[in-house]
Amino acid sequence: MKTLRKIGWVLIGILGIILLIGLVVKQVLKPDYSGEKYMADLQSDVTVMYDPYGIPHIEAQNEADAYRALGYVHAQDRLWQMELLRRVSVGGLSEVFGKDLLATDQFFLSLGIDDASAKAVSELDPGSEMARLSQAYLDGINQFIEEGPTPVEFLLTGLEKKPYEMVDIYNAVGYMAFSFAMAHKTDPLLTIIRDSLGVQYLADLEINSSPTTEWIRNYRGEEVSSEAAVISATRKALSALPVPQFIGSNSWVIGPEKTRSGKVIFANDPHIGFAQPSVWFEAHLMTPSYEKYGYHLAGVPMPLLGHDRNLAYGFTMFENDDIDFFYETLNPEDSTQYLTPSGWKALEVVTKTIKVKDQDDVQFSYRKTERGPILNGIANQITGDRPISMDWIYTKGENRVMEALFGISHARNIEEFKQALPKIHAPGLNTMYGDAEGNVAWWATARLYQLGDSTHTKLVMDGSKGQDRKVRYLDFKENPQAVNPPWNYVYSANNQPDSIAGMLYPGYYLPENRAKRIVSLLDSRNDWDAEAVRDMIHDDVSAVNPGIVTELAKLVDIRDLNEQQALVLDHLSKWNGNYAVDNAEAAVFHRWIYYFLKDTFEDELGEELFSQFISTHFHKRLIAPMATKSNSVWWDDVRTEDVEETKKDMVQSSFLQAFESLQEDLGDDIAEWTWGRLHTLEHPHPIGQIALLRSFFNVGPYPVPGSREVINNMAFQYNGASLFSVTAGPSTRRVIDFSDVENSMSILPTGQSGNPFSKYYRDQAKMFNKGEFRKMMMNRNEIKESASSVLTFKPIK
Structure with missing residues (x-):
C-alpha cells in the first residue's frame, strides 16, 4: 500500500510539473495586450485599448503611427495566418508541410501571381500615401517578429520567422483574387461533356446567363483528356490549401424611405471557407x-470591409x-513554338525553385504563351495531350488594387468612393x-470585356483563332450598377446581374435562391x-426548395413506399423550407437531392467527373430547373x-436511397432525423489535422442551423458522406445603422485572435452559432471605460 501511495505521489508530482510547464508556456507565448512598448519611428504615443472581445481600438496623432501599431498588434494575434497567406502565391507551402503540398505550390506558381506582384511593387511610387502607410504597417509586423514571442505553430513546424516586405501584401491579395475565380472548375469540365457526350448534354446544365432568373437590377439614375487533368490538378491544389477560400456573400443596403428611422441600414456577410483562425482581423483606427x-x-494594411x-x-x-x-497548337516542326492569329511565336519557359521540408529543393518549370501558363504537366497531370493555357485578367496589365483599397478606405463621400x-x-x-447622407449603391467592380459573338467563354477556346480574342474592354460606367434606385435598396447574393452593353455578362453566378428570399423580404415592409435586419441576416428559409419538393413528390409512386416512407414524404411535402437544427425535413431533402443528382449524372460522367461536377456553381443552378423538366437526355441510365x-x-430511386441512407445513419425513428445531427460546423486549423492536437487548435464541432443557398448560408458539399459538414459560410455578420452608428453590431465565427x-x-x-451579435464600439469614452486592457507604444528617444 505504501508503495502504491508513493507511486501516486510521484504521478501527482509529474502531473503538477507538466501543468506548471504548460502555464509557463502559455504565459510566454500568449499575446501581450497591456503595458508599454517602445517602437521605432513613432512620432508620438499610440494607445491601443482592447475591448472585451480583443478588438484593438488604436488611438494615434497621425495615420502612420496608427498603421505601425496596427501592424504590430495584427501580427501578435495573427502572424501564423499571415505567414501561410503570403506563402500560397509564391509556392511556399511545401517548406512548411512537406512534399504533400508540392502539387499545390507548383499550381500556384504557374499562375504567375508572384511575378505580377513583383511587377506591381517595382512600379509603385514609394512616396505615395498608400505606400507610406503600408510600409509603416509592415514595420510594425517586423518589430513584433524581432521582439515578440514566437507563435506555437512556428515552434511545432520548425519554421523560421522572416521579415515582411511590400510584395507580401500583393501576394496575399493575389491569392484572394484567384480564390474568387470559378472558371478553373467549370470550363474544362463542360468541354469534356461536349466532346465526349455531345452538345445536347449541355442543354440542361444551366451554364448560360438566364433571362428568367432573379436579376440584380441596374439603375444609374440621373448620373449620380487534358481537360480532365486540368480540373483534377486544380481541385487537388485547392483542396490541399491550409487557408480558406472565398466563395460568395450576401449584402443589402436599405435606403431611408424603407427604414423606420429614415436613415440607411447596411448589412453584409461575406461567405468564406471556415478555418481557424477566422479570416478577418477587426481594428478601429482613430486619429x-x-x-x-x-x-x-x-498581412494587408487597408481594410477590405469597413x-x-x-x-x-x-x-x-x-x-x-x-x-x-x-487550346494551344504547337509547331510540329518546332515544339518550342505555338500558333497565334498572327503566326508562330516562341513559348516562354519559366523556372522556379520550391523549398520542401526535410528534402532537397525542387526545380519546377512550365511553359507560357502570351495568354498565360500551359497547364499540362503541372501538378503531375497527364502529359502529351493537347496543350491548354489559362488567360487570367488579374496577371495582365496594371495592378492598382491596393490603391483602390486605400481610396475606398479613405473616401469621405460617395463620389470619392466611386472614383x-x-x-x-x-x-x-x-x-x-x-452612407449617412441617405445614399445606397451597388457597383459591379471589375475590368469587364467583350468577346466575339461566336465565342463561348464557358468552353475551352482556340488560341490560334482571332475570333476568340477580346474585342474591347468596357468603360467602368458601363459596368452593372445601381445608385439610389427607386425601389430604395440594393443587394447582392452572387446572382446574375442585369444586362449591360447589349449582353448578359458571362459568369458563374449562383442560383437565385438567396436573391429571391432577400428581395421578397425587403419588398415586404417599409419600416426596417x-x-x-439582424434577424434577416440569420434567415434560414429557402424560397426555392419547397417548390422543388413539390415537383419531385408528384412523381413518387406511393404504392411502392412502406408506411414510414410515405409518412416522410407527407411531412416533406408540407415543409416550408426551414433549416432549424431540430428540423427533420431538411435532412431528407438534401439526401434526396444528392441521390437525384447522382442517379441523373454519374452514369454519363463517371465517379471522378461527377465529383468535379458537384464542386461547381452551375450544378446548384440546375437543381430547380431539372426538377421541372419532363424530358432530358440525362434521365436515361447509359x-x-x-x-x-x-x-x-430517377425520382423514385433517389427518394428510396435517401430514406435508406438516413435510416442507416440515424436509426429507425424518423423523429430523430434532425438537421443538427448532420449539419455541423468545425473550424479547422492546419495543425488541427493531427488527431492529438485537434481539440487544442480546432474550434467545434457544433450543430448549426442554416444551409447552402439560404440567407444564413452554411454551405456544404454533396459528397456522399453521412454528414453535411459545413465548409463555408459567413466570415462575419455586420449590421450598421446610420441612425445609431455607435451601436452597430457584428460577430466573428470564432474569435479575434x-x-x-x-x-x-x-x-x-x-x-456566432446562436445568432448573437456584439457591438462594434466607436464611442471613445465607452471604449475607454469598458477596455479589458491597454497597450501603449512609445517613441524610442
Whole structure:
C-alpha cells in the first residue's frame, strides 16, 4: 500500500510539473495586450485599448503611427495566418508541410501571381500615401517578429520567422483574387461533356446567363483528356490549401424611405471557407483626421470591409468570368513554338525553385504563351495531350488594387468612393455602399470585356483563332450598377446581374435562391430597423426548395413506399423550407437531392467527373430547373442498354436511397432525423489535422442551423458522406445603422485572435452559432471605460 501511495505521489508530482510547464508556456507565448512598448519611428504615443472581445481600438496623432501599431498588434494575434497567406502565391507551402503540398505550390506558381506582384511593387511610387502607410504597417509586423514571442505553430513546424516586405501584401491579395475565380472548375469540365457526350448534354446544365432568373437590377439614375487533368490538378491544389477560400456573400443596403428611422441600414456577410483562425482581423483606427472601423485580411494594411460615421462598405463576389482557357497548337516542326492569329511565336519557359521540408529543393518549370501558363504537366497531370493555357485578367496589365483599397478606405463621400473603384481590375466584386447622407449603391467592380459573338467563354477556346480574342474592354460606367434606385435598396447574393452593353455578362453566378428570399423580404415592409435586419441576416428559409419538393413528390409512386416512407414524404411535402437544427425535413431533402443528382449524372460522367461536377456553381443552378423538366437526355441510365429510364425512375430511386441512407445513419425513428445531427460546423486549423492536437487548435464541432443557398448560408458539399459538414459560410455578420452608428453590431465565427493561448481565440464561437451579435464600439469614452486592457507604444528617444 505504501508503495502504491508513493507511486501516486510521484504521478501527482509529474502531473503538477507538466501543468506548471504548460502555464509557463502559455504565459510566454500568449499575446501581450497591456503595458508599454517602445517602437521605432513613432512620432508620438499610440494607445491601443482592447475591448472585451480583443478588438484593438488604436488611438494615434497621425495615420502612420496608427498603421505601425496596427501592424504590430495584427501580427501578435495573427502572424501564423499571415505567414501561410503570403506563402500560397509564391509556392511556399511545401517548406512548411512537406512534399504533400508540392502539387499545390507548383499550381500556384504557374499562375504567375508572384511575378505580377513583383511587377506591381517595382512600379509603385514609394512616396505615395498608400505606400507610406503600408510600409509603416509592415514595420510594425517586423518589430513584433524581432521582439515578440514566437507563435506555437512556428515552434511545432520548425519554421523560421522572416521579415515582411511590400510584395507580401500583393501576394496575399493575389491569392484572394484567384480564390474568387470559378472558371478553373467549370470550363474544362463542360468541354469534356461536349466532346465526349455531345452538345445536347449541355442543354440542361444551366451554364448560360438566364433571362428568367432573379436579376440584380441596374439603375444609374440621373448620373449620380487534358481537360480532365486540368480540373483534377486544380481541385487537388485547392483542396490541399491550409487557408480558406472565398466563395460568395450576401449584402443589402436599405435606403431611408424603407427604414423606420429614415436613415440607411447596411448589412453584409461575406461567405468564406471556415478555418481557424477566422479570416478577418477587426481594428478601429482613430486619429485627429482619420477614423475607420475595419476588417483586415492577414498581412494587408487597408481594410477590405469597413465603416465610419459617414459611410459603410463591403463586398460580395461578382462571379464574373475573368479566366479563359485556350487550346494551344504547337509547331510540329518546332515544339518550342505555338500558333497565334498572327503566326508562330516562341513559348516562354519559366523556372522556379520550391523549398520542401526535410528534402532537397525542387526545380519546377512550365511553359507560357502570351495568354498565360500551359497547364499540362503541372501538378503531375497527364502529359502529351493537347496543350491548354489559362488567360487570367488579374496577371495582365496594371495592378492598382491596393490603391483602390486605400481610396475606398479613405473616401469621405460617395463620389470619392466611386472614383477608387475603376482601379480594381480583379477579382470581380459586387461593391456595396451606404452612407449617412441617405445614399445606397451597388457597383459591379471589375475590368469587364467583350468577346466575339461566336465565342463561348464557358468552353475551352482556340488560341490560334482571332475570333476568340477580346474585342474591347468596357468603360467602368458601363459596368452593372445601381445608385439610389427607386425601389430604395440594393443587394447582392452572387446572382446574375442585369444586362449591360447589349449582353448578359458571362459568369458563374449562383442560383437565385438567396436573391429571391432577400428581395421578397425587403419588398415586404417599409419600416426596417437594425433588429429586424439582424434577424434577416440569420434567415434560414429557402424560397426555392419547397417548390422543388413539390415537383419531385408528384412523381413518387406511393404504392411502392412502406408506411414510414410515405409518412416522410407527407411531412416533406408540407415543409416550408426551414433549416432549424431540430428540423427533420431538411435532412431528407438534401439526401434526396444528392441521390437525384447522382442517379441523373454519374452514369454519363463517371465517379471522378461527377465529383468535379458537384464542386461547381452551375450544378446548384440546375437543381430547380431539372426538377421541372419532363424530358432530358440525362434521365436515361447509359449503363442499362436494354432499358430507357425516365425522370420518374430517377425520382423514385433517389427518394428510396435517401430514406435508406438516413435510416442507416440515424436509426429507425424518423423523429430523430434532425438537421443538427448532420449539419455541423468545425473550424479547422492546419495543425488541427493531427488527431492529438485537434481539440487544442480546432474550434467545434457544433450543430448549426442554416444551409447552402439560404440567407444564413452554411454551405456544404454533396459528397456522399453521412454528414453535411459545413465548409463555408459567413466570415462575419455586420449590421450598421446610420441612425445609431455607435451601436452597430457584428460577430466573428470564432474569435479575434489566431493565437490558441489567447482568451480571444474562440470566445465568439458559441455566440456566432446562436445568432448573437456584439457591438462594434466607436464611442471613445465607452471604449475607454469598458477596455479589458491597454497597450501603449512609445517613441524610442
